Amino acid sequence: QKEVEQNSGPLSVPEGAIASLNCTYSDRGSQSFFWYRQYSGKSPELIMSIYSNGDKEDGRFTAQLNKASQYVSLLIRDSQPSDSATYLCAVNRGGGADGLTFGKGTHLIIQP
């Protein structure tokens, strides 16, 4: 059974600091990896996607992937109060007929 595990939090980080969010997955056949941000009562919004080992940077966000360890992370630099949300990790086998498998999400709180 495919599983994606995240620490549910809440993770509390001071404004301006680096927030580090982690995710592990069980399906070694996973090829595509995503981080979504979801505000309370809203739909998930794609933050980052990553497909190969290493780091991928986009503005204040950096996604890190280690397929050997089956580990994905998201770093948020210079954290802002508006970053306070639930962050969902999702994986996809790709090339096949399945949707995304989501973790339960990590609730991030940025303290002003």
Add this chain to the structure above:
Amino acid sequence: NAGVMQNPRHLVRRRGQEARLRCSPMKGHSHVYWYRQLPEEGLKFMVYLQKENIIDESGMPKERFSAEFPKEGPSILRIQQVVRGDSAAYFCASSRNDRGEGYTFGSGTRLTVV
């Protein structure tokens, strides 16, 4: 370019009634996915459809739930004889391909069964 459109935004049904949730994918997207999110839970995959075909329904309950994506018109998620446990947010997403590229979620339909 409109995003993924879901309607209604909120739906209230009495136990035993039918709920019909609609999803129009983004322009140029032919892959549609339905997810359910219970309170304080992550999104659970239900079904993946392409036009006129159900590709994967492994996440959908065997009874009372059905989905379709006709040649014309939106994708429909139908829940028959709703029960209180069906109360949840139902999200639709669409993508350009089955790798999840361009994956975009609609704003969701919040179903409340009373």
